[in-house]
Amino acid sequence: MATHCKDYNFAAIEPHWQAYWEQQGTFRAEDSSDRPKYYILDMFPYPSGAGLHAGHAENYTGSDILGRYKLASGYNVLHPMGWDAFGLPAEQYAVKTGTHPAITTARNIDMFRAQIKRLGVAIDWEREINTTDPRYYRWTQWIFLNLFKHGLAYVDKRPVNWCPALGTVLANEEVIDGKSEVGGHPVERRNLRQWVLRITAYADKLLAGLKDLQWPESTKTQQTNWIGRSEGATVWFALEDHHDLLEIYTTRPDTLFGATYMVIAPEHPMVDLLTKPEQLETVRAYQAKASTKSDLDRTELAKEKSGVFTGSYAINPVNGARIPIWIADYVLMGYGTGAIMAVPAHDERDFEFATLFDLPVIRVIDAADASGDSMPLPYSGAGTLVNSGEFDGLAHTEAKDKIVAKLAERSAARKSTNYRLRDWLFSRQRYWGEPFPILWVKESDYQVLVDSKGPVTDWLPPEPVRYSEGDDTFVAIPVPASQLPLTLPETDNYRPAGDGESPLGNLTDWVNVWLDVGTGNTVPQSQPRPEQGVWIAARRETNTMPQWAGSCWYYLRYLDPNNDQTLVDPDKRDYWGSPDFYVGGNEHAVLHLLYARFWHQFLCDIGVLKEPEPFRRLFHQGIILGEDGEKMSKSRGNVVNPDDCIASHGADSLRLYEMFMGPFEDAKPWSPHGIEGVHRFLRKVWRELMGQEGGLHPRIVQSGYFDDPETLRLLHQTIKKVGEDIENLRFNTAIAQMMIFMNHAGKTDRLSAQSARVFVQLLAPFAPHVAEEMWARLGGMGSVARALWPVFDPALLETDEVAIGILINGKPRGELLVAKDAPESEVLDAARKQEKVAQHLEGKSIRKVVYVPGKILNLVAN
RNA sequence: GCCCGGGUGGCGAAAUGGCAGACGCUGAAGACUUAAAAUCUUUUGACCGAAAGGUCGUGCGGGUUCAAGUCCCGCCCCGGGUACCA
Structure with missing residues (x-):
């Protein structure tokens, strides 16, 4: 099963094992299992044209290490991936080039998927989701419909960033110092009709729910302050x-x-x-x-x-x-x-x-x-x-x-x-977003509809949502769930329709329809009004939903990505529940995490979900800075491209380096020497365990050999430390411990194949490709990813003799090798015999002795 | 301003109140080599000293303690969030 390469040829080894995992379905999650479940979730990426960056690699490697560790520890692990693919860049590109955003998006997704696969992340790719897929956003619309039905969605005139020169509304981040980011045109505040979600109705619930979450305190504080009760x-x-x-x-x-x-x-x-x-x-x-x-x-x-x-x-x-x-x-x-x-x-x-x-x-x-x-x-x-x-x-x-x-x-x-918290401005005047499943009808037609008692009236809110324009009043009526998805109409004109209306406003055949009040069916008004049934004139909502919409609930869809009957099958929901671990950057500390909690709590209230909170345990990876210690950016020219690193040092080295840089949660500057260092470590592991002609190193003894106590103790210390460190996301110190073991192993004459395999298992979550390769060569069965995680023997961890520090008045004056449980008197006697200690005690008398067995002996003297 | 984080060698960093600097990088010296690369060995906080050794040292100033990077009080600096929220 192993490759035939004679030395550590990562370029051959890595693709080989990636193909193996895919063929074997090594990381497929089972929807029911005797094993306990573990659902590990990454904040899914926006597939930008720039491709994966170093921060993505850090995020996914960290969660991958935890996921692989849990898999080896006997869990049924779900680690999925998907795409938060609605958004502005694809739309702007479409305006510029005429290329449909769906085409750009698909291309970028293919690139991202390939890049993540090249990193060797253990993803169950059969559950991949894409927020721009109508089979996905059908359910985003369905959730909105429920919010609408429960009176949590309304319209209001709200100020937005309107740029007269561009004829469009801009997002806050597109406005820099009062001017448009593109072109530098002045931007003004303008009141436009907007959809708003009543998140304030959940303010207390959102606040109360924070209490039991295992989140970074700073993130909880930020949410608390944002709600501002x-x-x-x-x-x-x-x-x-x-x-x-x-x-x-x-x-x-x-x-x-x-x-x-x-x-x-x-x-x-x-x-x-x-x-x-x-x-x-x-x-x-x-x-x-x-x-x-x-x-x-x-x-x-x-x-x-x-x-x-x-x-x-x-x-x-x-x-x-x-x-x-x-x-x-x-x-x-x-x-x-x-x-x-x-x-x-x-x-x-x-x-x-x-x-x-x-x-x-x-x-x-x-x-x-x-x-x-x-x-x-x-x-x-x-x-x-x-x-x-x-x-x-x-x-x-x-x-x-x-x-x-x-x-x-x-x-x-x-x-x-x-509360400081305001209701959530939920509409955008854009093309590339989920269309609202809403039609506007005249007040008089609304009465006709209400009397009809059809599928449409099932979704009406307690109080009608109205808005007035001139003398006319319009009422919002829902596109019934049976008619979903309401797909984004095709067009080749992505320019805004002017007056703050989205590009959808240009598509008159899509916008102006006849609505059958009995069924919810529609036909374009360019066709004659059908004779059968009661058809009223309606105008579609032309706003689209913000990018937050699709990311509010994606973690639920991974549980049942292909279900076209329901958002998630109740059995699957009950089995997997909420993610056990959520990893992503702290830039989402407030908005995404608050919006998602709001939707989750709402879905709970209407009986779709059972667990009250979506993300019980949350972790923010720190950003990776450029070599200059600044945030990576194209303009600074300090961007590190993961693909380049994979080409030069291999994915295993990239993974290992990003984890070795420092604590997972800290911001850390990139160093080209650093990746060189961990790459050297992997080569060393290979050199000390593998032989010259592709066999094993002469020191490896296949059977009948017991490692010396020193090696065995170090191995078991390493098993303990690596396991504990992974649990606590202290990847850097886990790697340091593996280096310590390897430094020792390189000095031994003989090493049992058994111990070598155990070491390879410990390395596997961090550097999975080279670990698989060595595992196979060392005679391991199947994939190392599915081999049961080793257990340390506490009896082997400690030595009989320990070195304790001798301190005089708190200053280190010597060291003593004594029995682990040596009595104070014995240690004191031995210490006094040391020349240096005696020197420092000369002319003084000991006033106090503090003895901490196994640590220090402090003599207070004057 | 307010609310979070964080300041440890030349660099990334490590350290349940118990010998600060593990591990890695960089630098230096040496071994191997015709040579280079790779690898291996030694060394690498500052200062004094030929050495033995000593003194200082975790942003600054105090304190608690036999013992403080770690706990307490008061500052300084850096990063992030937020912006007249009554």
Whole structure:
């Protein structure tokens, strides 16, 4: 089965074993098995034209090592791969060249697949998925349909990046300093009709679910902050001249007595009501200025506060104080109620504003600093209430509850919770994405449809989703699941349709259809309206879904990639459950991982899934930097191409090097000398175990030989360390241990074939090709990948004698070889006999002896 | 600003509170070779010293401890996230 090469010829060995694995189905996962399951998942790649990069190789090698280790340890391992293939580059390429994105995508996928295979990753390729395949995105649409049905999808006018010169909407990352990345044209904010998913309905659930996840703490913190739950109170302020109330949200109801002015956002609906005629002109001017501010301006100008007075006053519910109402853009309409009470004494921003406009500052929280003086203002920390009437003297935390409770008696306040998390803008004005399974019909036709009670009405939400354009109101109605997939129509025009509509807007035959309310069938409006049944005019949604959509649930489809009846077969779902381990970069710490959790929790709620969370254990591999320590990028010219490394040193060396560079989670700079070093190690392994003419090294003894105790102990230490290190993803130290063993083995006269095979097994997850080759030559049965992982014998791990350090006053002064469990007195006697020790003790007496058996003997003397 | 990470030789790094620098790279010297490559051996934190040996040393300053890279307090620097979230 082995190749016939005489020396370590990786170029012959690697393709040979890759073909072998494929033919044998070595890494095919069984959908049911007596073995425990282990589902290891990589964040699937976007198949870009640039091909696989060093970071992909690191990611997949790391998970592969774990997967191969689990396979050898008796698990039924599922390690799949697929393609997150919708996305902008293919579409931009299509606009430029007219090549259909599907063609570019297929070409890139072929390249990626071949590259991953060349790395030797143990993937079950029979489960490969592709988000742009209608058999896949049918279920993406199906999930959307369910979100829609459950009232979690709605439309709203939302600001997007509109580039008039390009006639299109741009993603945030395509806008650099307020200009389009392509062409450098100005980009403005424009309100366009957008689909939005109600992720905020899951805010608490998303927060609570984080608790039990084995994720990096920093990632959990990021998600927690992103959700940004804050507890406080809603307070209603009466107005001096109106019956309406001004509703504000605050986390500091304890500072109510310190409120000296109110601020509402420039877009606040009560601006007109509150603006006095004499202020009207200033207010209008301010509103206009605020509305034209680009994002850049907003952050740029953030340092300098601005605002205008409305002329109106509110009444502080705690003390009846008359408080002026201002308009300022440091209050955002999108958070809370878009209105605040300003407490300049205890809020930095309010303090800055009050200073600028000479508004009063009243201290209501007192705390002493180190020297006993009152903390300087603004002060936002803990303290005791002052200037707060009956609440004086209370701790501020206690005061929060008491003040809210008191106001609640008069219905002037109640406890409330706010989130930073916003609903998820889910539509893109693009061609290369999943079409929404949505049709827009006129209000009057909608009534006809509702009365029909057909497959369409099964998918209607509790409240209709409407939008108005001019005098017309349209209602969103679902394309029923039976009609899915709603495939992306063919076109050769990938340019946007203008006015912010996607390229799909150009395809009138696809967009304008007759809909049979009884069946959900459609025909183009260019054809006559069919006579049989009730057909209404409908216009298809021309937006497409964002790239996140397909990546929100792909891990489920690997379980049952070809099922055309259901998203995943319940038996397979129950067997495999959620991934046991998820590996991918931390750039997805918030969005992808939050969106996927949202969909997963939703699918759980509607009974499609059972486990509450998708990714119980998560790991971020660190990025691989260029030789210069900077992020790899074409423009820097520091990109390392895995294919080049495979050609020059082999996939095994590339894998081993990327794992040896440092901790898996750390960012690490590439070094050409480094890969040379591990390549040298592999050649050494070969040289010390394999013979000159393709046989075995003369030191290898096939049978009847027991290795010397030193070799055996080192081997078992290595079994232990490599296994533990793989479990903990400490690949670099596992490799170091294998090097230590090999350095020793190279010095022995004889080595049993048995031990050599064990070593090769340990090496196999890291350098699988050369390990297979040596395994076969050493007489191993079948594939080393499926050979049972060796078990170490604890009895062989330790020696009888250990070297312990002799320290005097904490400084190393010698070393002593003593029995492992030697008593303190014996060690002390032996130590004192050492010349150097005696020297350092001369003229001193020992005050204290600290003996840690097997480690150190510390003598405290003076 | 705030929230996470992280600062250890010439370099990548290792170290359950127990002899800092394992392992690898680089450099130096030597062996083998006609020669080179490959390989093998020795050496490679800084400073003082001919050597034996000594002193210092894990970003900085304190502290706890018989003992601190590791624990505590206060800073500095670098990387990532976030951006007036009331």
